[in-house]
Amino acid sequence: MTMVVADVGAPAPIETVPARPQRRRRRGRITLWLAAAWLGFVAVSAIGANFLPYIKHSCSQYSNPKQCSTHIKGDLLKIEKPPAWAWFSNPEKQIGKGPERTGWFGTDRNGYDLFSRSMFGARNSLLIGALSITFGLVLGTILGMISGYYRGWADRIIEVVTNILLAFPALLLAIFIVTFSDKPNSTSSAGDTRSITPIIIALSILAVPPLTRLVRANTIMYAQREFVIAARSIGARNRRILVREILPNIVPTLLSFALTGLALLLVAEGALAALGLSVEAPLPTWGRMISSGQERLRSGIWWPSLMPAMVMFLTILAINLLGDILAERFNTREVIA
Amino acid sequence: MSSQLQVELRGREGPLLEVTDLHTHFKTARGLVRSVDGVSFTLDRGAALGIVGESGSGKTVLSRSIMGLLPKRDTVKSGSVVFEGQELIDMSLRQRQRIWGKEMSMIFQDPMTSLNPVMRVGKQIGEGLRMHLGMSKADARATALKLLQDVRIPSPDRRLDQYSFELSGGMRQRVMIALAMSCGPTLMFADEPTTALDVTVQAQILDLLDEQRRERNMSLILVTHDLGVVAGRTDEIAVMYGGKLVEKAPTAELFANMKMPYTEALLNSIPKLADPSHTRLNVIPGRPPDLVNPPKGCRFAPRCPYARERCQEEEPPLIPTAEDPGHVYACWYPVGSPEYHETRARRQAEAATLTEAEVAA
Secondary structure (H helix, E strand, C coil): CHHHHHCCCCCCCHHHHHHHHCCCCCCHHHHHHHHHHHHHHHHHHHCCCCCCCCCCCCCCCCCCCCHHHEECCCCCCCCCCCCCHHHCCCCCCCCCCCCCCCCCEECCCCCEEEHHHHHHHHHHHHHHHHHHHHHHHHHHHHHHHHHHHCCCHHHHHHHHHHHHHHCCCCCCCCCCHHHHHCCCCCCCHHHHHHHHEEEEEEEEHHHHHHHHHHHHHHHHHHHHHHHHHHHHHCCCCHHHHHHHHHHHHHHHHHHHHHHHHHHHHHHHHHHHHHHHCCCCCCCCCCCHHHHHHHHHCCCCCCHHHHHHHHHHHHHHHHHHHHHHHHHHHHHHHHHHC | CCCHHHHHHHHHHHEEEEEEEEEEEEEEHHHHHHEEEEEEEEECCEEEEEECCCCCCCHHHHHHHHHHCCCCCCCEEEEEEEEEEEEECCCHHHHHHHHCCCCCCCCCCCCCCCCCCEEHHHHHHHHHHHHHHCHHHHHHHHHHHHHHCCCCEEEEEEECCCCCCCCHHHHHHHHHHHHHHHCCCCCEEECCCCCCHHHEEEEHHHHHHHHHHHHHCCEEEEEEEHHHHHHCCCCCEEEECCEEEEEEHHHHHHHCCCCHHHHHHHHHHCCCCCCCCCCCCCCCCCCCCHHHCCCCCCCCCHHHHCCCCCHHHHCCEEEEECCCCCCCCCCCCCCCCHHHHHHHHHHHHHHHHHHHHHHHH
């Protein structure tokens, strides 16, 4: 660079200009792969936790393993020893001092290996997050497109409702919904589904207003584009314009926003769990694991709370990074087009 | 069946399009904007009409209101638009959608934005074919290929699967023309089709439009701000100013014998190749009228060098010239009238004394 400065009068070196974005893109690629790898790992773990060498129960704190056989949903949990390569979930390995510091993540009070449990928890957390954001997306897209395209009274009604929902403290709203949709006469036989549904409903409703606004703004923008008028001028009907002309243009923005939304909903689930409003025991979610380990933080037993917190943190970070990269990519494409 | 045929036969007679006293006003916070304020004209089958005017003269709004493309909200429309014997003004959206594409279609100014960036070109052209003509996917694709060949896009089979942003501006406009022609419309609007293109491509696109119009026996309404664009390519030219038609004549007649000082000013503002370099460009002083509160008399009067008291007070009607009933104009003291010559002589004398004074100083 100094040589260039000395070279007075020479035309500016052109090659320095594109050098920068290239370096940025490479750095972006590494984070992209790291984030994708972690998310892939968590997703595979969540889906296949039963078949992967994650133990369902660790009995390291018992001298006699037969003592600790536990029933969950009527099934006798097997005491398994993971294969040697699955070192991360080996409960017999002593890692640090403390009664439950065995295995890489440690175990909780009941003797559950925290790594294994985090992966079983990923199943519920991600299911809740993914289903909520999907419902939010579907509803938000429909409402946003209707209000942005047709305007008029539909727009006014949707806008008022959206504004009311947005003005409400999000957590308070979620607490209301969970509390009211939780039927008191529920029995344990329908346990799992019953306890997951109100949370999904609550989080979906939280996701709808911002997505509606995003879609509405984008729809208004694209509805005024000339290609939409062009489509109209060859006789396309409204529904066709919405589905074939406008929707495909919104999808990239929507997807990158949906990832950020998913991350937010995972955090929101954690907040609900901290208030004791998430799924019921023994079903694990990250939020529930963190909050149930919380009380023992003071006594120096940090891993039951912080280990799942770390898994959750890494996952949300990865989702956000991926969302950022997607947003950036789609923006640049927009500039080129 | 027979009644349908009859309707069709009846439609074949007379002009293709008859616009009578068309008004399009927009409700805005500032007041009613009179974008199109009483325009009447007729267009024959297979004929080409050029609509010329500067920005804000209402030419785009005129073409869109004839087609019925404007949003219903905050728009006030009145008058009559008869197309093939059908009144379009009070037609429902559903009925109009049946006409759009099949009977009339439109090409837009900016081919960068008038094609959907996330749909392949072939599919986009095929949309209308499948919608209106009920073609199968394969047929639509074959027809789209044929259309791309017609608009002379190089290697059309490859373009079918490309996206609009992979094409050059000229090619995009060709795609747009193919799209607009796909269902064989009888009337095509071209709204400044070459404004966003560079000059060499402009001529190609205009020639293409002209050629396709003749081949398919379409009528064409070419909207532009450039008299040079319409000069050799339309049968008639209509000049718009402030939402009104101020002059309309067969193309040759208009250039040879223009009546409206505004038309003259438009023509004078085209730079001439013969002029020495650094010649000042001729401009029309002032700006287009405020269409919320248009001037009381002739709308061009505030900017017209030949305007007199009567021009400020009374609005001139559209009257035919003595020589050619097809040539109409709206001016009290048209080009060639004694008053026009008098003002012109006075202004020239003034200009001369001014330069003399400059020389003396």
